[in-house]
Amino acid sequence: MREIVVPGDVVAERPMRMHNSYIYGNRTYAATVGLFDKEHNEIIPLEGGWVPHIEDAVIGIVKNVKNSVYEVDLSYFKRSILIGSKFETHPMKRGDVIEASIKDIEDRRTIILYRERVLRGGTMIEVKASKVPRIIGKNSTMINQIAEFTRTSITVGRNGVIWVRGEDVELATEAILKVEREAHVAGLTERIKMMLEERTKTGE
């Protein structure tokens, strides 16, 4: 059973460590607007920007190249850089779309990326970062389902940037935006499945 909580709502009558919450006295309170899952004791935020964490997979655009240091635009206000290897055979260019992971956040100011992969072609979609977990789904069910039906390859960045390439990019985009909009509604995977089935049928 999941219910919507707002800041200041009591989620537990005892101190408990939980994301998006805080402890005051002997109680745990919600710190953001979200869905509180009583069984798993977690708050899934419904609003809010991305807060970078180490090992987050992100998608960005190379914005500047200087001595094999790449500055990457993650649509986030902090500077993010990727230090290239000295012996690169195919250096990246300005405008390349890359997927990378966060290695470190230096002085809480600069995001250092590593394990980069260039994404060629395709389309980028920007969604609210708070909806990304729902777009991926439990064990990636949601995103795999969309990719399978639309015969696309989809990569999701925690910063709210999604990259799609393949056959029916339009339908995949529509499905992703529908998930973003209805992220808090139960039984979404089923509904998206029905929508995709219907749409792919009429296309043939």
Add this chain to the structure above:
Amino acid sequence: MASKANKPELIVKGRRIDGRDFNELRPIKIEAGILKNADGSAYVEWGNNKILAAVYGPKEAMPKHIADPAKAIIKCRYAMAPFSSLAEHGRTGPNRRAIEISKVTKEVFENVVILSEFPNSEIDVFIEVLQGDGGTRAAGITAASVALANAGIFMRDLVYAVSAGRIEDKIVLDFNMIEDNYSEADMPMAIAPRNNEVLLLQMDGGLDRDQLKQAIGMVLEAGKEISRLQRQALKEDYSRVEESARGNK
């Protein structure tokens, strides 16, 4: 000008000038998430007050030297539209009164937003009074608090604010403009309902100890209703989507 010479009768036959009881709020309507460009927004109609609040951020602190590596910075701008009331608001830009209200509002939210979650960043809060009829700072704080929650900014609580005061020897809740101008004391308060922490208390005029106690009691009682409306406004936004999603099934 408000003076003793032209003071109207504020209480007639145990009722106030607009027919309310002493501890009665004006009708309040709150809506969340009505501005698309803002990260969070709220619109409040509080009697004749019409107030729009918008929140942007967390974003890069500008100018850069104000950035704090330990916490976020809150900037607040309260402004009355030139057409908002009968008094003169002709010139653009903040005046003395607006600067003061911006400052106290900022301090309210500095104590309720979990600033350490957003180091090196800035959160902008805008409160725009479209139509003012007394108690705009209280209504503005109430609106801004909903807008902050709507932006998904980590907060300890949803703050509400309301004013209480004294007309002659009667303690009265939620002044409108006329009562505000001619009353003996006016006291806006902002409160975090979780533990009734007082985040703002200003006073014009004077109250004795018993009157102050009575006024605070009235504010806390009215706060339950305001809090309920704030919560409802935030949740309503989602239930609307949920309903339409189920309808399309």
